[in-house]
Amino acid sequence: MSYYDVDAILTDGEKVPCRFELDVPYLGHLDNSSGLKPGSRLALPLWLAEMFALASAGEDSKPPLTLTLPPCLSDHVQAALKADPRAVALRDQSAYFYGVAVRMLDLFDERELSAILRRTFVVRAADVGLHARKAEESGLGGQGEEFLRGLDEWERRLFRRGHEGVKGAKEWTDNVKRS
Amino acid sequence: MYGDSGIKLVQHAKRTQNLAHLPPYQTELVRAVTREVRDLNKDVDDLLEPFQGSFDPSEDQAVAYTLLVNHISMRRNKRCLLAYHRTRTDKLEELVWNGADVVDLSGQQVRDGSSRNSTGLTSGDGSTSSLSPQEEDYVRQYGDLLAAYKGQWTDIDLTGSLEPPRDLFIDVRVLKDAGEIQTEYGAITLTKNSQFYVRQGDVERLIAQGYLQKLS
Numbered sequence: 001m002s003y004y005d006v007d008a009i010l011t012d013g014e015k016v017p018c019r020f021e022l023d024v025p026y027l028g029h030l031d032n033s034s035g036l037k038p039g040s041r042l043a044l045p046l047w048l049a050e051m052f053a054l055a056s057a058g059e060d061s062k063p064p065l066t067l068t069l070p071p072c073l074s075d076h077v078q079a080a081l082k083a084d085p086r087a088v089a090l091r092d093q094s095a096y097f098y099g100v101a102v103r104m105l106d107l108f109d110e111r112e113l114s115a116i117l118r119r120t121f122v123v124r125a126a127d128v129g130l131h132a133r134k135a136e137e138s139g140l141g142g143q144g145e146e147f148l149r150g151l152d153e154w155e156r157r158l159f160r161r162g163h164e165g166v167k168g169a170k171e172w173t174d175n176v177k178r179s
Numbered sequence: 180m181y182g183d184s185g186i187k188l189v190q191h192a193k194r195t196q197n198l199a200h201l202p203p204y205q206t207e208l209v210r211a212v213t214r215e216v217r218d219l220n221k222d223v224d225d226l227l228e229p230f231q232g233s234f235d236p237s238e239d240q241a242v243a244y245t246l247l248v249n250h251i252s253m254r255r256n257k258r259c260l261l262a263y264h265r266t267r268t269d270k271l272e273e274l275v276w277n278g279a280d281v282v283d284l285s286g287q288q289v290r291d292g293s294s295r296n297s298t299g300l301t302s303g304d305g306s307t308s309s310l311s312p313q314e315e316d317y318v319r320q321y322g323d324l325l326a327a328y329k330g331q332w333t334d335i336d337l338t339g340s341l342e343p344p345r346d347l348f349i350d351v352r353v354l355k356d357a358g359e360i361q362t363e364y365g366a367i368t369l370t371k372n373s374q375f376y377v378r379q380g381d382v383e384r385l386i387a388q389g390y391l392q393k394l395s
Contacts (some may be wrong), residue, residue: 004265006193009218013186026226026245045182051251052244064244 015043022064049086062167085120089150133164181252183210185259192266203309276386350394357390
């Protein structure tokens with residue numbers, strides 16, 4: 001992940017729900033009120049929330065806010081992924097689903113979530129590869145199209161690579177035949 | 180919310196990555212982001228003023244966290260700005276390697292300009308450019324640098340096509356007046372709509388720039 005990586009920046013822009021633990025009168029503009037009270041809930045972009053959750057001023061003081069898992073990683077979504085990873089349109093949850101998930105796993109110790117995500121990716125990647133191979137021959141249609149619309153940004157890149165690879169190999173074999 | 184204009188700028192950058200040409204420079208957005216940074220910096224100065232340089236974060240946590248938010252927001256904006264400009268300069272370098280120069284890029288801006296407000300702009304003056312003045316400068320200097328680099332090997336064209344030619348000589352038709360060019364077989368005057376049988380190596384650049392069309 002590079003400093004200049006556009007996708008990384010956009011991933012950092014995704015919002016996560018937080019709860020403030022401190023009274024900060026100067027930051028009312030964050031949720032359009034006159035000042036943040038302890039217990040105010042608001043959604044902050046990752047780049048802000050992460051630094052905040054890790055920061056603490058004194059030695060024994062607790063961090064000024066607590067993070068919770070964003071809705072795209074809620075129990076509901078986890079249960080759906082456990083049932084059938086292919087049936088969930090990840091893009092509707094978040095365009096940077098895996099990116100956000102990886103960042104959250106850095107902050108939370110969620111072994112089960114990590115296992116679910118790993119399985120989700122493996123199962124879906126096989127399908128992505130299959131569609132990338134077939135996209136040329138059959139055109140997109142029916143269920144496949146719906147599946148592809150649900151790919152998150154990472155899977156899309158995978159799809160594009162796979163597709164380019166198949167195309168490149170085909171071009172090469174055609175060239176060999178001709179000359 | 181802080182960083183919203185920054186996000187917009189990065190979304191522009193994301194779109195730029197998948198385009199063949201360069202969309203217009205987002206002067207307004209860049210200005211908005213820099214203004215935000217300046218405002219944040221002023222806030223920080225105002226907050227710190229009463230402490231006269233003896234600020235202790237653990238004593239006044241509210242101020243400390245406000246400073247933290249402002250600082251992170253500024254850093255975030257800086258990252259957005261840098262990423263946006265880097266995406267564009269990468270694109271510009273790619274275009275220069277493909278043989279475009281400032282004139283070509285300004286040609287693109289004229290077409291963009293006339294399609295948008297249909298007044299039929301004829302000259303590529305700065306106000307309709309899809310490049311910022313700094314970017315134009317960058318392209319010019321990068322072009323010079325590339326030319327100097329290529330100049331070390333006069334018998335190889337580093338930006339030439341990697342495809343081996345099938346024929347040494349090709350038929351070309353002239354699409355735009357390109358003046359006189361020098362070849363090994365003497366000078367040829369390229370006037371519009373005329374047709375020539377020339378060595379491919381002599382005219383490759385002109386084909387790439389759209390002056391000539393290759394006839395198969």
